[in-house]
Structure formats: structure tokens, C-alpha cells
Amino acid sequence: MKLTLKIWRQQNAQAKGQMVTYPIDGIDGDMSFLEMMDVLNNELIQKGEDPVVFDHDCREGICGSCSMFINGEAHGPDRLVTTCQLHMRKFNDGDTITIEPWRAAGFPVIKDLMVDRSSFDRIQHAGGFISINTSGNTQDANAIPIEKEDADDAFAAATCIGCGACVASCKNSSAMLFVSAKVSQFALLPQGQVEATDRVLNMVKQMDEEGFGNCTNTGACEVECPKGISLENIARMNREYLAASLKG
Ligand code: SF4
Ligand code: FES
DSSP, X not given: OOEEEEEEEOXXXXXXXXXXXXXXXXXXXXXXXXXXXXXXXXXXXXXXXXXXXXXXXXXXXXXOOOOOEXXXXXXXXXXXXXXXXXXXXXXXXTOEEEEEOOOOTTSOEEETTEEXXXXXXXXXXXXXXXXXXOSSOOOOGGGSOOOHHHHHHHHHHHTOOOOOHHHHHOTTOBOHHHHHHHHHHHXXXXXXXXXHHHHHHHHHHHHXXXXXXXXXXXXXXXXXXXXXXXXHHHHHHHHHHHHHHHHO
16 A cells, blocks of 8 residues: 555654654555554664654553554544554555644653653552552452452453543543543442542542543543443542542
């Protein structure tokens, strides 16, 4: 395939960025989107030009690093896949593909397509954990009975990979889907009850401090989420938050 790539180039958070056009040839439909980007970068390096900076790690849909906006959609045109699992067969010979970074106050650009998502780490540190005594007397997790439906919902919430597509797709740059997934995975389990009150209050406080917007129930986050995280988690987090506020 022969393609035209229009890629956002930006030296750093302060610099003024711009779209730059790159023609590319010899792209196979079986390549992943990131492999196509590798081909472009090899060509740029061979020409002595600055390669396009983009984030990636696992390349198997589990780390959440490969965050980019492709033709105006987070992780591109496919559903329930990350950019690293998007295949070039989704595009046609002669296509023009626009590639941009996540745009949100909470995700400042580091360079080109790479943004700083450490705000998510700080939200996690504020409460996305449980404290367990691991001194040797730890109870076998399987000894605690848990309703199958709760276990399934907790597992589904825990599949959030922290990619930030929900924020990038939201007109308010809201991080509610991410935070609610992290709250829900513990709220549904007995192990998460000890710190439940502090967890939701602290994580929401940190989310607000990081500059993310509010949820106005648009639902774009759920549509673009590569892991299919449900809006039901936001409703659960709101209930948890209300209960914690009344206690606090
Ligand atoms: S909720 Fe979905 S889109 Fe948001 S960070 Fe988690 S996996 Fe990514
Ligand atoms: S590189 Fe890890 S999810 Fe895409």
C-alpha cells in the first residue's frame, strides 16, 4: 500500500506544533500500525531526519502505552483494540491517515505523539491499592467466597490498561471512566472494603487536582475504550463517592 501520513510534530510541551506530511510506500496489510510507524522512522533515520516519537512497550494490547489519535479516533478505526493491535488492512491503498497525540490538560505533550500520562500514576497512588499483611499468614484468596457476578464485574473493571483513550475522546477531558474502573475493581470485592472510603475520596480529589474535566454522560469514552470498560463503573463510583462523603 501507498499511504500519505499527516503527523503532528511538536518538539516539547512549550513548542508550537504542526502537522507534517510524509508519503510512505510498501506497507503490507498484515503489518501493525506501529510496525508501519517503524518503517517510516527507519526511512527518516536513513535520511538523517528526526524520527517521530511515539510511546509503546508491550505491543500486545496490555500496557496502554501506544496512545495516539488516528483519523480523529483514539486507537484508530477498529473497536476494542489498541493502536499496537490495529492492522494496516483496516486502511486502503492511497489513504491519507492523520495521526495526533492525546490532547488534554492532564496529558501534556512530551514530544510529537508521546504525552505524559503520569497524572494517571498519581491518581493510582492516591488510592488504587489494597493493604495486605504479607508476613506469612496471608489468607488464601480462594478461601473468601465472592459472588460470580461480582467477580466477573471486578475482573472486567481490572482490565483497564490506563491508556487514556477515555480522556482523549471526551469533550471535557474527563478521566471518570479510568478512575471508576480502578475504584470498581476493589469496590466489588471484600478485599477492597477496608480502604473503600478513603480510596474513592482520595482518587477523585487527585483526579480533580490533575486538571481532568467532569463527566457529562456523553459516552464517547466507553465507545473508544479498547478494553470495553462500561459506563456502569462511573455510576458505581458516584455511589461509592456519595456514601464515602456522607461517612466522612
Ligand atoms: S477506561 Fe479504557 S480508555 Fe480509559 S484508560 Fe482504561 S482502558 Fe484506556
Ligand atoms: S504497546 Fe502496549 S498496549 Fe499497545
